[in-house]
Amino acid sequence: MSEEIKIVPVAEEPGETNTRRAFLAAAGAAGLAYTVALAYPIYRYLASPQEMAMNATAVTEVSLKDAQKLPTGSVLMFKFGTSPAMLIHLQDGAWVALTAVCTHLGCTVQYEPQANRIHCACHGGVYDSRTGANVSGPPPKPLKLFKVAVNETGVEVSRT
């Protein structure tokens, strides 16, 4: 460290190009290894909530305690996994559960009991409240239905 480095031009021997190439390749590999070793934990760290959400979406059944007391013509919003969903007690006493995410651009939709329809306020999409079928407006697909089982203690909602 105490010597000044003097650069003396030397005629390159044939083998020298090979060792230089080997050195550069080794340095490149080491650099790559460092980058991966640093980037991998950081990526996993930042992706943790995504992974937790994936675990949550793996949910196949949600039980809603005391939801059997829901009066007719009203709605209960709940989360199925990570995404909003709705449980509707229709005027005629039937039960329907569907995803509450508009198939157009992902807004949360609302149940309108007086019109007996599901409406998205963002772009005016309308769905049938019994089947989830897209009736009018921009939505390209129907809302997905869940299976509903009502008992004395609550309502079980599960994937069909």
Added chain:
Amino acid sequence: MTSKTIASSIYDWVDERLGLTELAAFARHKTVPVHSQSFWYYWGGISLFLFLVQCFTGVLLLVYYRPGAEAYESVRQINFVMHFGWLIRSAHSWSANLMIFAILVHMFSVYFMKAYRKPREFGWLSGMALLGVASVFGFSGYLLPMDELSYFATKVGLEIPAAIPWIGPIIADMLRGGPDVSEFTVQRFFALHVVVLPGIFLPLLGFHLWLVQRHGNAAPPSVEALPKAERKSMPFMPNFLVKDLAMWLISLNILALLASVFPWTLGKPADALVPAPPGIHPEWYFMSPFEMLKLLGNVLPGESGEIAGLLLFTLGIGLWVLIPFYDSTRESGQRGRAAHYFGLLAIFALLATTIIGYWTIR
């Protein structure tokens, strides 16, 4: 147009506006003195590297950290729920300690090489200010996990400004955000740690680095005394830079090793109703002042001891900061020697009180 002419015309376009050629010429002519003490030149760069690590890992922690009442819970989540959260937090804590250590080594090497002499007084002063801000970084960051240890360390630490006559209690209350360390304290320490302190530190650091470019590295007096022909130097680009980067790589390796093999722990949540755990002590870089105050308190009990301690501190730090104006030039002679002995005394006092401090914990 070939790709070469395109590249050169882009370079010309940028060069005309930003003056890249001047910068390159400056970098080419920059040299670093070569002598038996050259090793110490790397410690400023190591401090800078560890500061960059702090910025980087700090932003990563910021992604999940929630100050205030949820502080402990969010750190628990980082440590035990988020993938590799323990590693990021451990790297941040270890790097903070290594940075303070590197800054101290840098400071003492500058001191004993007498690199604070004319025209480098501002380099010394800005460096001391950076060390001051770094220690406030350390103190404020220590509270953020809000575990048992950080709670009591902050409680005790804030008793020091509280001992200043008249205005002390007001300052302590302002820092705490109330009569006791609480979620309000975490919230304001957080604001201090991630907004206020970086806002002070970064311009100071820029000034400090600009001064290094302006005046270059100082050679120690023994080398400066040599005739010009006998002084050796090496070009900054690329020789010193490559060695600097090698030091950064070594620092990174040491940090990675420490952070992963000795992960930073998280204690029980802070609880004002639980008595302080036995053996509680401040971070190592606060151990010396803590112990000095304790020792003085034994000699001069009560409030007079506290005030005498603070006065002695202020005097010592004041003398230390103002050393360039006392030992100002190469011709200082007698004063230069006195400054040297003052430096040795400072190291001895710091080491002795730190050792006594750790000794008496048990």
